[in-house]
Amino acid sequence: MSTTRPPVNMSDVAARAGVGMATVSRALNGTPGVSDATRDRIRAIAHEIGYVVSPEASRLARGATGRIGVVVSHLSRWFFAEMLDAIETTLRQAGHEILLYQVPDPASRHRFFEELPARRKVDAVIVVGLPVDLREQQQLESMGVHIVATGGQTASFPYVRIDDEEASRLAVDHLVNLGHTRIGMIEATSLDTPDWPLKLGRSEGYHASLRAAGIDPAPELVVTVPWGGENGADAMTRLLSLRTPPTAVFAHSDEIALGAIRTLRRLDLDVPADMSIIGIDDHPLAALSDLTTIAQSVPEQGRLAAQMTLELLAGRESVESVTVPVHLELRRSTRRL
Amino acid sequence: MSTTRPPVNMSDVAARAGVGMATVSRALNGTPGVSDATRDRIRAIAHEIGYVVSPEASRLARGATGRIGVVVSHLSRWFFAEMLDAIETTLRQAGHEILLYQVPDPASRHRFFEELPARRKVDAVIVVGLPVDLREQQQLESMGVHIVATGGQTASFPYVRIDDEEASRLAVDHLVNLGHTRIGMIEATSLDTPDWPLKLGRSEGYHASLRAAGIDPAPELVVTVPWGGENGADAMTRLLSLRTPPTAVFAHSDEIALGAIRTLRRLDLDVPADMSIIGIDDHPLAALSDLTTIAQSVPEQGRLAAQMTLELLAGRESVESVTVPVHLELRRSTRRL
DNA sequence: CGGCGGCTCGGAAACGCTTCCGTCACATCT
DNA sequence: AGATGTGACGGAAGCGTTTCCGAGCCGCCG
Numbered sequence: 001m002s003t004t005r006p007p008v009n010m011s012d013v014a015a016r017a018g019v020g021m022a023t024v025s026r027a028l029n030g031t032p033g034v035s036d037a038t039r040d041r042i043r044a045i046a047h048e049i050g051y052v053v054s055p056e057a058s059r060l061a062r063g064a065t066g067r068i069g070v071v072v073s074h075l076s077r078w079f080f081a082e083m084l085d086a087i088e089t090t091l092r093q094a095g096h097e098i099l100l101y102q103v104p105d106p107a108s109r110h111r112f113f114e115e116l117p118a119r120r121k122v123d124a125v126i127v128v129g130l131p132v133d134l135r136e137q138q139q140l141e142s143m144g145v146h147i148v149a150t151g152g153q154t155a156s157f158p159y160v161r162i163d164d165e166e167a168s169r170l171a172v173d174h175l176v177n178l179g180h181t182r183i184g185m186i187e188a189t190s191l192d193t194p195d196w197p198l199k200l201g202r203s204e205g206y207h208a209s210l211r212a213a214g215i216d217p218a219p220e221l222v223v224t225v226p227w228g229g230e231n232g233a234d235a236m237t238r239l240l241s242l243r244t245p246p247t248a249v250f251a252h253s254d255e256i257a258l259g260a261i262r263t264l265r266r267l268d269l270d271v272p273a274d275m276s277i278i279g280i281d282d283h284p285l286a287a288l289s290d291l292t293t294i295a296q297s298v299p300e301q302g303r304l305a306a307q308m309t310l311e312l313l314a315g316r317e318s319v320e321s322v323t324v325p326v327h328l329e330l331r332r333s334t335r336r337l
Numbered sequence: 338m339s340t341t342r343p344p345v346n347m348s349d350v351a352a353r354a355g356v357g358m359a360t361v362s363r364a365l366n367g368t369p370g371v372s373d374a375t376r377d378r379i380r381a382i383a384h385e386i387g388y389v390v391s392p393e394a395s396r397l398a399r400g401a402t403g404r405i406g407v408v409v410s411h412l413s414r415w416f417f418a419e420m421l422d423a424i425e426t427t428l429r430q431a432g433h434e435i436l437l438y439q440v441p442d443p444a445s446r447h448r449f450f451e452e453l454p455a456r457r458k459v460d461a462v463i464v465v466g467l468p469v470d471l472r473e474q475q476q477l478e479s480m481g482v483h484i485v486a487t488g489g490q491t492a493s494f495p496y497v498r499i500d501d502e503e504a505s506r507l508a509v510d511h512l513v514n515l516g517h518t519r520i521g522m523i524e525a526t527s528l529d530t531p532d533w534p535l536k537l538g539r540s541e542g543y544h545a546s547l548r549a550a551g552i553d554p555a556p557e558l559v560v561t562v563p564w565g566g567e568n569g570a571d572a573m574t575r576l577l578s579l580r581t582p583p584t585a586v587f588a589h590s591d592e593i594a595l596g597a598i599r600t601l602r603r604l605d606l607d608v609p610a611d612m613s614i615i616g617i618d619d620h621p622l623a624a625l626s627d628l629t630t631i632a633q634s635v636p637e638q639g640r641l642a643a644q645m646t647l648e649l650l651a652g653r654e655s656v657e658s659v660t661v662p663v664h665l666e667l668r669r670s671t672r673r674l
Numbered sequence: 675c676g677g678c679g680g681c682t683c684g685g686a687a688a689c690g691c692t693t694c695c696g697t698c699a700c701a702t703c704t
Numbered sequence: 705a706g707a708t709g710t711g712a713c714g715g716a717a718g719c720g721t722t723t724c725c726g727a728g729c730c731g732c733c734g
Binding site for chain 1: 407413418
């Protein structure tokens with residue numbers, strides 16, 4: 001098949017440039033101790049004969065991997081993909097590589113931490129949308145790998161997140177301000193880590209808002225389903241079958257909300273005339289569906305997480321966790337009662 | 338901060354087991370030449386003292402990276418994320434690691450191939466939704482890295498894709514069968530690689546279908562916009578401002594279609610009563626929007642691409658490209674005229 | 675009973691780089 | 705002018721594995 005290249009090593013460059021390997025190494029790495037002239041010449045030669053340092057060898061000698069592991073639960077979901085996008089961009093700009101791990105279920109998650117696939121393979125790990133328990137944390141830290149979390153977890157290590165309770169409060173406040181009093185909530189749980197309900201305080205925010213408005217939360221108005229649009233649709237059906245259905249619904253996320261809307265549409269119920277719906281996320285398709293939502297900037301969160309990781313790697317002893325703001329994105333799925 | 342572990346090396350295991358390093362290496366790698374008893378003992382010891390081989394050193398000595406690069410244009414888009422999901426899963430199962438590269442614009446794409454970031458860092462590259470020109474291909478192959486493409490490109494190297502022309506034909510045939518004769522098309526181009534129009538034969542399919550039905554394609558009925566839901570919405574506006582607007586529209590993708598639908602909804606036009614819409618993809622939110630579409634299995638394509646890569650790596654001289662089937666997913670956005 | 679083949683296993687040479695040290699030449703200071 | 709400092713650069717020792725080769729060892733055949 002392809003003619004595998006004749007290996008080109010650093011010594012070849014050295015020979016060609018008439019200098020020692022040490023100098024080549026310094027020249028290529030930008031390490032001081034080489035005259036500019038020599039450096040340029042070496043670089044030119046390296047480029048000319050298509051030489052690139054072997055990362056394996058380099059890392060072995062250097063002792064660091066230059067890689068950052070990103071652990072994600074569900075690549076195919078918008079939130080995670082968007083996050084990964086931002087992380088990738090930031091990290092690559094900083095010259096790091098990202099090693100991707102998808103950990104969709106408890107089993108593989110356990111395996112990940114147990115078999116330590118990350119061991120020595122990465123300098124740090126960014127965990128997105130995944131709980132990390134204390135033991136796992138210590139496991140990683142004892143190997144000297146830093147951890148940063150994003151997408152839900154608050155922890156003793158640095159994280160970036162939104163204030164889920166506030167986001168929910170904002171959403172429900174909006175509904176309340178519109179005159180609604182019978183407000184339903186579709187709460188989602190993570191399918192794979194049921195131990196770690198996706199609520200994250202979202203139902204707390206819901207209740208807090210109602211309480212603040214002097215509305216007594218009716219238990220039957222909050223229905224809990226596994227995450228996913230289809231389940232959002234089902235939840236809406238359940239809400240509609242109540243003796244007194246709500247006049248507005250706060251959905252755990254935009255995907256859930258979109259599912260709920262489909263149920264309404266199929267029943268020929270108009271949004272927002274017959275029912276107000278609000279979600280959380282500002283999924284790109286929320287805009288296309290005219291869905292009012294609480295927007296959070298996922299790219300921002302990804303960028304921050306990546307930056308925090310870089311700082312940790314740069315030796316900063318500790319970096320502060322951050323909570324990014326959310327805001328109401330008013331569209332056409334909610335209306336005054 | 339964390340107590341960085343005292344490095345544990347293979348020699349430690351060897352000492353502890355009272356054998357030579359060579360034996361430890363063999364034992365741990367499953368290489369023959371070690372008695373089962375010894376092998377078990379060594380493995381136990383390794384596990385006990387928490388030893389894991391250093392991938393750097395291993396690879397350096399072995400000469401292969403064990404990694405596969407995945408080059409993606411837009412992580413945050415459903416199609417790519419879904420694809421990556423499947424690829425990751427398949428590859429990891431096979432014990433490979435995936436090194437992620439995002440190449441959003443021509444500049445970074447050029448850089449990727451030019452600086453050969455993949456050089457020696459990966460054994461193979463899976464390119465998703467990206468054109469690879471001949472020079473770039475040769476560049477990679479000359480370094481001995483295999484290439485597999487998916488998500489659009491047909492090439493001289495192995496690829497997996499759908500038949501875009503057939504998909505389009507299916508879509509338009511459906512509209513024709515419903516009695517529509519004035520059928521519009523919203524064609525999308527890639528924002529970043531305008532040289533590589535995203536049409537991929539989709540407009541050919543459109544025209545072919547019309548021609549087969551004896552319908553004369555009116556040029557003004559196909560509008561071309563950059564990829565994206567918002568642009569789909571704009572395109573719909575343009576289509577509606579025609580002297581004689583179409584009665585049905587074939588959209589390049591579901592996202593585009595969803596954008597088009599928003600325009601219609603805002604204008605109080607009913608889908609499908611006033612306008613039939615069909616897309617391509619079967620985006621998860623298409624189901625939530627009751628959008629009729631031509632479904633393609635992205636996970637399937639990802640899985641196949643990954644498998645082909647594995648076969649290549651396993652030494653199979655050549656693997657055959659595959660075209661996965663598509664089918665009409667009938668929902669509620671199209672209707673008999 | 676000697677010899678031979680097959681297993682196990684150990685020594686040590688790569689693998690390709692980084693980096694510590696030390697050398698050298700030259701400029702600067704006294 | 706001699707002493708000293710400074711910047712460039714080379715030699716070579718690792719970094720932690722893999723793997724080639726060869727050395728024991730045991731069982732079995734003739």
